[in-house]
Amino acid sequence: MKNIKTALMVSLISVLSFNCSNDDNMPTGPTGPDFTGTYVQMDQMARPAVNTVFVSPSSKDMFNTTIPSEMNANFQSMFQTNLEALSPAYANPGDTNALGLDAATFTGLLATDVLNVSTTTTTTFFDGTNVLTGRALADDVITVELLLIFGGEDFSENPGLSDDNVDANDKPFLNSFPYLASPW
Amino acid sequence: MRVKKLTHKNSLLMKNLKRILGISIVLIAIVFIAADHIDAPAVQGGSSDISDFYAFQGENTNNLVFVTNMQGLLSPAVTGDASFDENILIEINIDNNADNIEDLVIQAIPRDGRMYFFGPIAPSETGLNSKIEADNAMQLVVDITPYGMDAMTATSAGITAFAGPRDDPFFMDFAQYSEIIAGNATSFNDPGSDTFAGTNVLSVVVEVPKAMLGGSGTLNTWVETKRKQ
Numbered sequence: 001m002k003n004i005k006t007a008l009m010v011s012l013i014s015v016l017s018f019n020c021s022n023d024d025n026m027p028t029g030p031t032g033p034d035f036t037g038t039y040v041q042m043d044q045m046a047r048p049a050v051n052t053v054f055v056s057p058s059s060k061d062m063f064n065t066t067i068p069s070e071m072n073a074n075f076q077s078m079f080q081t082n083l084e085a086l087s088p089a090y091a092n093p094g095d096t097n098a099l100g101l102d103a104a105t106f107t108g109l110l111a112t113d114v115l116n117v118s119t120t121t122t123t124t125f126f127d128g129t130n131v132l133t134g135r136a137l138a139d140d141v142i143t144v145e146l147l148l149i150f151g152g153e154d155f156s157e158n159p160g161l162s163d164d165n166v167d168a169n170d171k172p173f174l175n176s177f178p179y180l181a182s183p184w
Numbered sequence: 185m186r187v188k189k190l191t192h193k194n195s196l197l198m199k200n201l202k203r204i205l206g207i208s209i210v211l212i213a214i215v216f217i218a219a220d221h222i223d224a225p226a227v228q229g230g231s232s233d234i235s236d237f238y239a240f241q242g243e244n245t246n247n248l249v250f251v252t253n254m255q256g257l258l259s260p261a262v263t264g265d266a267s268f269d270e271n272i273l274i275e276i277n278i279d280n281n282a283d284n285i286e287d288l289v290i291q292a293i294p295r296d297g298r299m300y301f302f303g304p305i306a307p308s309e310t311g312l313n314s315k316i317e318a319d320n321a322m323q324l325v326v327d328i329t330p331y332g333m334d335a336m337t338a339t340s341a342g343i344t345a346f347a348g349p350r351d352d353p354f355f356m357d358f359a360q361y362s363e364i365i366a367g368n369a370t371s372f373n374d375p376g377s378d379t380f381a382g383t384n385v386l387s388v389v390v391e392v393p394k395a396m397l398g399g400s401g402t403l404n405t406w407v408e409t410k411r412k413q
Contacts, residue, residue: 033295035318039273039410042232045220046406048354052220060224067311068406069284112284114404115239117248119394123240133402136240137251142356160371161364164357170381171351176243177391178335180251180350183384184260 041065046115047132048125048141053086053149054079054110063113072111079107087149089157097148098155099131106148137173137180142166231255231269232409235385236354239405242391247342250276250290250392252407253385256352263349263384264331268294271412274388275314278304280399286310288397291317292347292388298325299347299388304396314410342393350387352380 043064045051055063056078066074080103084091090103097106116132117123123134126144135141143163150158171181220234227233235256242249252274258266273293277286290303293316302321307314326338329348337346357376363369397403 033300035293035300035316037315037412039275039314039316039412041312042272042409042411043220043224043227043234044406044408045234045237048220048236050220051224055224061226064224064227065312067285068279068404071284114279114284114406115237117239117403117405118401119248119397119399119403120401123248134240135238137238137353140355163374164361164372165374165376166355166357166378169351169353169355170378173353177249177337177344178346178350178387178389179249180353180387180389182335183263183331183349183351184382 044113046113047110048135049145050110050113053145054082054107056082068112068114071113072108076104076108076111079111080104083107083149087158089152096153098151098153099148138168140167227409229255232272232411234407234409235352237405237407238353239403244391246395247391247393248397248403250390250405250407251353252276252292252388253350253352253354254388254409255386256354256383257380258349258352258384258386260382260384266331266349266384266386268299268328268347268386270294273314273316273410273412275408275410276390277406277408278397279404280397282402282404284404289314289317290390290392291321292345292390294328294347298327299345300325301343301345301390304392312410314408342396344391346387346389348387349384352383352385354380356380 118133125139151162236253238251276290278288288304301324305321324340326345329336355378358379
């Protein structure tokens with residue numbers, strides 16, 4: 001509010017000044033920050049690594065400029081093709097991951113790239129109990145995704161591919177705002 | 185993490201390895217898997233490139249925290265020179281009625297060393313084009329913390345904000361992943377090596393009372409960067 005008042009005053013002053021001067025260089029509008037204009041989408045992100053892993057190279061920019069409500073119709077089929085290429089067991093009838101999702105269902109979930117966040121329970125990407133209720137800083141999201149892609153029905157398949165064995169950040173997180181560690 | 189304990193329980197052979205390696209050409213474009221770091225040609229390495237997005241319950245459990253990280257893989261040597269782009273709007277989208285269309289947005293954009301936050305507010309239009317809701321929304325301004333300084337935060341109406349360089353919270357053995365994709369290795373190492381160790385990001389953190397976000401238990405959220413036309 002304070003800024004609006006200031007901006008109004010500045011614009012009033014400049015209008016008044018303009019009225020008693022022919023100086024074309026006088027400002028005629030607010031001198032506060034300019035927030036006008038239209039901003040057009042460049043990038044978007046929700047769940048980690050979705051665009052990088054599941055979207056084919058020629059479609060990556062298009063994925064970044066497709067609104068989430070239209071992602072499933074445009075990308076689910078591509079996601080399924082790429083998942084089955086990455087982890088061929090998914091192409092077998094009835095094959096599922098440890099969440100019980102087959103290729104079509106799993107990619108149907110992923111293709112709408114939004115990060116689900118619970119306002120009532122633990123917020124985590126996956127902690128063994130809660131699934132897709134948020135993304136906390138310490139969540140080992142890459143291992144979770146590798147497990148869901150390569151780990152099969154009980155996380156036991158392809159053990160060499162389903163865990164990168166980097167389990168934690170290189171600096172401890174803070175318990176309080178802003179939560180992220182100070183820079184190196 | 186419980187899931188990790190299950191990983192090595194069994195050691196079935198990688199029967200499909202050859203097929204996986206055979207399609208590695210398809211996967212070369214995946215080489216920069218890193219949450220969303222450098223994910224697509226139009227934004228790669230630029231000031232609109234989102235590297236990561238997090239949403240979690242705050243220290244005050246009545247709040248949610250949204251973290252947007254930009255311009256990943258900053259070495260300490262270049263972090264001091266990295267800056268937010270005044271032509272790039274960061275927009276956190278919140279769908280609170282399960283249709284994957286944003287009902288509320290939180291906007292952040294830098295001006296002259298400060299980050300301006302607007303919202304949460306119902307946007308005047310949804311989708312790919314946005315106007316900054318400066319005339320309608322609650323405004324919160326925070327000084328962008330310079331490299332090497334303690335985090336500077338600002339709080340107003342229950343919302344707390346930060347903008348500035350931080351350690352990249354993302355971790356992954358990306359180098360070994362690349363070796364696997366390139367066909368030079370057949371598995372990860374144990375222990376692995378965090379490729380993102382020692383690197384920084386430009387981070388925007390905003391903590392908001394859950395009561396301002398609506399919904400009935402679950403929200404769908406995502407973040408966008410938008411360039412001024």
